[in-house]
Amino acid sequence: MSKKPNAPRVAENEARAFVKHLRVSPRKLNLVAQMIRGMAAEDALVALSFSRKRISNDVKKALSSAIANAENNHQLDVDRLIVAEASVGKQMMIKRIRARARGRAARVEKPFSNLTIVVREVEEVEEAA
Secondary structure (H helix, E strand, O other): OOOOOOOOOOOOOEEEEEEEEEOOOHHHHHHHHHHHOOOEHHHHHHHHHOOOOOOHHHHHHHHHHHHHHHHHOOOOOHHHEEEEEEEEEEEEEEEEEEEOHHHOEEEEEEEEEEEEEEEEEOOOOOOOO
């Protein structure tokens, strides 16, 4: 009387990495995720290394994790990987109080985000000109 195993969330030629509780708003994180969508995996790592956004280091770690998952868990060729998906979602919102004039208070909301990166093995990786 055991449960049936869950269906795989990715295809045979894909691997994914999921990061929860990134301390940045989804809107700012999506700017970095949009930058690497559709790129070759190694080109995306280089682009994230030279990005000036604070969160790009965490996105780089997530991409490295997805590449490692592809290599170790799915036996995919690292040189033929592209970033198939880089999706961003809302997580939670920490609410804080900031003191204002005349004894009033204002709410400060500190957002968190989720990041999902899916890398896919393709036949030919286009070289950047």
